[in-house]
Amino acid sequence: MTNKLKYTVDKIDIKKEMENCIISRCKESLTQPTPKYKKAFGIGRHRIAAAAACGVIVLCSIFMLPNLLKNNFYVTSSSNATSTKESTSATNGISKTSANEAVPSQTQSKQTVTSTTPKEQPTANMPALQIVIRKFGDFIPMTLDELAEYYGRKIIPSFVPEDLILQQKEYGICKQNETTPDYDDLHSIYKDIMKDDEVYFDDNYIAYGNPAKGRELIIEVAKDRYPFNCIGDPTRFSKITVCDTQVKFAHYNDAPYGSSGDMYSALITLDSVGYYIMSQKLTKDEFMKVLTSIIE
């Protein structure tokens, strides 16, 4: 098999036009001054299409922005933000009262958000699996307190940076019943394996964010295992100790290809609850404080 592998892979050859494009781009980049993070990629057909699509989106946003601003999805001191998406719960206006109920220890600092810039609906930021399972009839909605009782320990951190607001407000678990699909390989649902009334999915997704600054903190939890969403995470984790607890920790910055800034992530198991914690544009100090507040 390995001989066949060498023979097969050796057959791959770069197309002449690609090679010529690389040669001309290299010659160009050597004759022109290159800014530090300039991406000197060749213009492939798919990139032209992507650039055109971005242009269309920007133009649409410019014309749609005034209308979106009127809907006002953000918390303001006097707003009555409403949701236009059917899948969100009745309480989803991201009202200050709801924020207080959900995060009792963060009562004062979250009441002063005044941005009126439109943002994505909370459900749009959920992992695809979270959106899919809510379509099944076996999803049981829960509050954060009920979830904490189900998992047997707290799942929200005691410390969250002041400017981050709780974005995701739908939580719950899936218990198999007659509405559970028989088979869904994409999401690892196999009805024959579980019994009715057994919990087959209990990943939950708790998201805090400051969309204006692109800052995010996401905590995913699951019982007796790591959340599914961490599978396939290409980040390389190293082991560290926080409050005498072993944590898998990673730091990544996607420059020069992207502008997500510093991203930190951690995998940890506490009292049989798996946590997958991710942040974007938080400082390391902030991330470690969040992590510590979850562990303690």
Add this chain to the structure above:
Amino acid sequence: MTSKSVRPTDEIETIIKSYSKMLFKISLVILCNEYDAQDAVQETFIRYFNKSPVFDSDEHKKAWLITVVTNICKNMRKYKFKHNHLNIDELYDYYETKEDAMLLESLMLLPQKFKVVLVLHYVEGYKVNEISKMLSVSPSAIKMRLQKARKLLKEKLKEEIL
């Protein structure tokens, strides 16, 4: 390694034509997308010509280029956060037989860390110690990855056939 000034343009062509096929093969297997592979190869050569390092031997130069393109592909994959799968129909551009295309597709479906060691060891002919230096991973880890990679490739091939 020491640096020297930028090379004449005909030397640029010579170097690119000498190594582009090798780098493209590796990039295509990791990224599973022709155009991304082209970008990775281009970026590798741009870095090479900008740094203009001087090597002890051709083998040293080749190893440097492979290490850089592997790291660029890794970063590109992290940025994309998904596996861009090359359709088997597109693989026919490189192959005439379905069997060859299926073998390559099976290779591309492997996790990145496994397919990189497979290509470097069995296709490019690097030894375990050499791969270990390129990827900054211990030799024992490389051996384990090779073992697991062979097993996974066999399983993937069986799935493709069935």
